[in-house]
Amino acid sequence: MAKPVSALVNMYRITGDDWDNWGDVAAHFDVSRDMASAGLIGRDSRSGKSWPDLDMLPLGWLTDPGSNDGPHRYSRLTLHEQRTQMTLWGFARSPLMFGGDVRKLDDTTLGLITNPTLLNINSFSSNNKEFPYVTASTAVRGKNLMKTGQLRRVPADVREPEIKVLGLTSCTDSEADGWSVTVIDHDLEKICWKAESHKSKKQPLCLYKRNPPLTSDEEMISSWPPQSKLQLSASCSMDICLDASPKQRLTAREIKRGTFSRCRWEANQMWEFHGNGSLVNSYSRQCAVVRKIKVNGVSGVRSWVATGREGEIYMAFFNLNPRSTTITAQISDLGKVLPVKVLSNATCNYMEVWSNRDLGTIAQTISYAVEGHGTALFVLRCQ
Known part of the structure; x- marks a missing residue:
């Protein structure tokens, strides 16, 4: 669909909403690569050029x-993750739309979104594409090498985020x-997902209990929902409640996304907390659960290249691994x-x-240690 749409408009969204979590950033690498491979970055359109929008x-x-x-x-993105996002958006030549409050713009963020090299790449570069000819390794100190400080090379962690x-x-x-x-x-009470490692420093996912309000007339007409x-x-400050679709029954191993919408007087938004630690939807009788899923198709390291106006x-280099990784390319x-x-x-x-x-000066090889979720540009x- 992107090809016929690109001929009619100057800009079009190609992803879902992008928020400040690493999974959202990492999910944009494949679609950016595919747009570049299809020649849709800066394609001629009905009036000028057409640009895929990464949000x-x-x-x-x-x-x-x-x-x-x-x-x-x-x-919530780290500085390394913010640089990764800005760099990918720049190489993909996505429209750069700042999503923060410009009235409270700190120096670090201002420097990030006004970096002259990134803006030059975003506005004037050509031949933008993913560069597949890179290798990666992580450096791990072996017990028998600690005294000398030597490092042994091991394969890069290419697990998907x-x-x-x-x-x-x-x-x-x-x-x-x-x-x-x-x-x-x-x-005020909150219900939190407790199935986390005791050693994990990450905050658990929590939902806030909210008693459905009743008017006096409604209370006289019906006692539903019960206490x-x-x-x-x-x-605790949002009028947005968790929904559960009653249209489809699920087996024990099936899962689908829960959705939030404005709080309404509907059984679809009514839940029961049971003593065994389950959250049951009153209408569909489905249970809420938190699971970890992989960001599809995202491997451990990526690289992009482009050419500038002056040659x-x-x-x-993009390191999608959580730990520092050395990425290498041949000139x-x-x-x-x-x-x-x-x-x-x-x-x-x-x-x-x-x-x-x-x-x-370098003659043959670029090799650079890139921090976890970070980038080198x-x-x-x-000559």
């Missing part, structure tokens, strides 16, 4: 999805009883994907943008 940049001072409270917190998903499953599922109640004060029924909201070559392999002269005997001067380091001038 807003959730940086700086933000609100929460579905909240009416306005901005009240900073982006995982994200937590709030979903629905049959209440016969043995994993459906992972909820517990925490009292915040005498008027055991409750609604579950995403936060420079842009190259980015001669650039000629396999870019319309430049053979680089087998070329000498290149290069710098890394995010550290603002001049790395001098190089500008090469070869």
